[in-house]
Amino acid sequence: MINxxxxxxxxxxxxxxxxxxxxxxxxxxxxxxxxxxAGKTTLLRTMLGMQxxxxxxxxxxxxxxxxxxxxxxxxxxxxxxxxxxxVAEYVMLxxxxxxxxxxxxxxxxxxxHEMLEATQLLGMQSQLVNTLSGGEMQRVLIARALVQEPxxxxxxxxxxxxxxHHQISVLNKVEEIKATGVTIISTMHDITLGAMYAERxxxxxxxxxxxxxxxHAVIHSPELRSAFDDRISVHQLxxxxxxxxxxxxxxxx
Amino acid sequence: xxxxxxxxxxxxxxxxxAAAALLIACLLGVGFGPVNLDFGSIIRTLLGLPxxxxxxxxxxxxxxxxxxxxxxxxxxxxxxxxxxxxxxxFRNPLADPYxxxxxxxxxxxxxIAITNGGGDLHALxxxxxxxxxxxxxxxxxxxxxRLFADPSTLLLAGxxxxxxxxxFQTYLQQRNSAALRPVYSWILGELTVxxxxxxxxxxxxxxIALAVLIRISxxxxxxxLSDEEAYSLGVSPQKIRMIAVAAATLATATAxxxxxxxxxxGIVVPxxxxxxxxxxxxxxxxxxxxxxxxxxxxxxxxxxxxxxPAELPIGVITAFVGAxxxxxxxxxxxxxxx
Numbered sequence: 001m002i003n004x005x006x007x008x009x010x011x012x013x014x015x016x017x018x019x020x021x022x023x024x025x026x027x028x029x030x031x032x033x034x035x036x037x038a039g040k041t042t043l044l045r046t047m048l049g050m051q052x053x054x055x056x057x058x059x060x061x062x063x064x065x066x067x068x069x070x071x072x073x074x075x076x077x078x079x080x081x082x083x084x085x086x087v088a089e090y091v092m093l094x095x096x097x098x099x100x101x102x103x104x105x106x107x108x109x110x111x112x113h114e115m116l117e118a119t120q121l122l123g124m125q126s127q128l129v130n131t132l133s134g135g136e137m138q139r140v141l142i143a144r145a146l147v148q149e150p151x152x153x154x155x156x157x158x159x160x161x162x163x164x165h166h167q168i169s170v171l172n173k174v175e176e177i178k179a180t181g182v183t184i185i186s187t188m189h190d191i192t193l194g195a196m197y198a199e200r201x202x203x204x205x206x207x208x209x210x211x212x213x214x215x216h217a218v219i220h221s222p223e224l225r226s227a228f229d230d231r232i233s234v235h236q237l238x239x240x241x242x243x244x245x246x247x248x249x250x251x252x253x
Numbered sequence: 254x255x256x257x258x259x260x261x262x263x264x265x266x267x268x269x270x271a272a273a274a275l276l277i278a279c280l281l282g283v284g285f286g287p288v289n290l291d292f293g294s295i296i297r298t299l300l301g302l303p304x305x306x307x308x309x310x311x312x313x314x315x316x317x318x319x320x321x322x323x324x325x326x327x328x329x330x331x332x333x334x335x336x337x338x339x340x341x342x343f344r345n346p347l348a349d350p351y352x353x354x355x356x357x358x359x360x361x362x363x364x365i366a367i368t369n370g371g372g373d374l375h376a377l378x379x380x381x382x383x384x385x386x387x388x389x390x391x392x393x394x395x396x397x398x399r400l401f402a403d404p405s406t407l408l409l410a411g412x413x414x415x416x417x418x419x420x421f422q423t424y425l426q427q428r429n430s431a432a433l434r435p436v437y438s439w440i441l442g443e444l445t446v447x448x449x450x451x452x453x454x455x456x457x458x459x460x461i462a463l464a465v466l467i468r469i470s471x472x473x474x475x476x477x478l479s480d481e482e483a484y485s486l487g488v489s490p491q492k493i494r495m496i497a498v499a500a501a502t503l504a505t506a507t508a509x510x511x512x513x514x515x516x517x518x519g520i521v522v523p524x525x526x527x528x529x530x531x532x533x534x535x536x537x538x539x540x541x542x543x544x545x546x547x548x549x550x551x552x553x554x555x556x557x558x559x560x561x562p563a564e565l566p567i568g569v570i571t572a573f574v575g576a577x578x579x580x581x582x583x584x585x586x587x588x589x590x591x
Contacts, residue, residue, distance in 0.1 A: 044481070045481060050484050074481045076482060079479060082344075084527050084531060085477060090477075093477070094486070096486050101474055156481070
């Protein structure tokens with residue numbers, strides 16, 4: 001269980017996260033949704049220990065910042081793609097915390113092999129990462145995060161640069177990971193897609209949690225539209241599945 | 254993964270070949286010149302065996318050529334390794350060791366020494382160049398705001414500080430036109446000042462910096478990931494960058510103050526080694542150091558012998574080789590991306 005209590009993060013004097021309180025059960029998928037600047041990525045970075053904060057973030061009653069053995073993996077929105085590094089070498093970097101930098105145990109090589117197989121990357125293990133397509137790179141990032149054998153996996157907009165086919169393929173993979181007991185916290189712009197996979201939606205706006213609950217309930221709540229300044233509308237498909245789209249109206253930029 | 258093992262053997266072979274190339278380059282460097290020395294006699298002299306060189310030849314080898322070759326090797330290793338590290342830290346394959354204003358700062362320091370030095374220029378110039386280079390990098394960090402804001406802020410701050418130092422250097426040169434020629438000559442690089450005293454102090458700083466860089470080379474892998482991923486693997490990328498930049502700057506500032514500005518080594522050598530090893534540059538630092546050292550020793554041999562008895566600035570030789578190589582790499586990259 002992850003407990004976030006009265007979490008405040010300041011940049012200079014501005015509070016970019018204001019009194020965040022969340023309880024996230026183990027082995028669940030929570031999706032942070034909100035407009036740009038809502039504080040979603042800052043919340044993920046704070047959970048990694050990159051931002052100083054007040055309040056507390058605990059994993060199984062231990063403060064995350066003090067728990068060096070806790071394994072939290074991160075899948076970035078904009079990866080840093082090195083030249084002259086193969087897919088297998090890049091994925092192997094995920095073992096650095098367990099093996100030590102620059103070392104590879106036989107066990108790690110097996111884990112990397114398994115993960116490359118699971119993410120359909122085995123055929124391209126020797127290919128350089130800077131020659132991959134967006135969808136292939138996203139699978140490499142997920143494979144790199146998975147070989148970390150994380151207890152918690154943070155994904156920042158994992159599907160933002162992908163076409164629909166690859167979005168579904170990546171989200172299906174994340175769902176499989178969740179089924180193994182890993183706690184997933186992702187940010188996503190697309191609430192429809194988020195609600196389709198995550199059992200929980202957390203709507204953020206201006207550094208605050210505006211709505212937090214079971215996906216279906218959040219999507220149908222009247223506060224959802226006000227969170228997006230009435231710029232969205234909720235429609236129902238024939239099978240009852242909700243679809244949220246941007247409302248057509250005059251916008252000032 | 255048998256392919257991994259094959260790759261590892263291949264990479265060690267490249268490191269061993271680079272070390273052998275350095276030894277051969279050093280032998281050629283001490284052997285050839287206006288007076289050629291016999292290789293067998295050189296080896297016997299260096300190993301303290303009988304029938305070595307005697308009299309003037311012995312002095313020529315031990316007091317003139319050997320310190321020059323050793324200094325060339327140290328400077329080449331420093332520039333090539335620093336270039337490779339800067340390319341990792343700034344995630345930019347075209348980053349070179351003079352990026353953060355160290356060259357302009359050293360140039361300003363050297364100009365101050367030349368315009369005001371008068372007496373013992375050879376003693377003053379390296380000290381002023383070293384101080385100028387280090388102070389310029391310190392100013393870059395200061396302008397960037399925080400100790401390690403982010404690579405692009407630091408890069409822009411380096412450009413600003415470098416421009417300021419260059420402007421000040423030009424102002425000093427305009428006020429003292431007699432300094433133009435020695436400053437220009439220094440800017441093109443030279444190893445003529447080499448003696449065992451210079452080798453000792455330059456070697457001290459360069460070897461410390463190289464030892465630090467090779468020691469942290471594996472953790473530099475973390476800089477290939479996003480900062481968030483590096484944190485998730487228990488590494489603070491800011492700290493690693495700071496240590497890497499500090500050590501690379503120390504090596505560069507020392508190299509510049511001992512030999513002037515020698516261009517292209519920091520870009521050509523890492524690209525060359527990366528092309529051979531197919532590895533990210535931080536994973537081949539030892540090979541890069543050896544190849545950089547060999548490259549500069551051979552370039553200096555060319556500088557000494559091509560127009561003998563006159564001597565070319567070594568920076569001219571490295572630019573003659575480096576610029577076409579650079580264009581070749583650029584074309585190859587473009588072809589690859591099409």
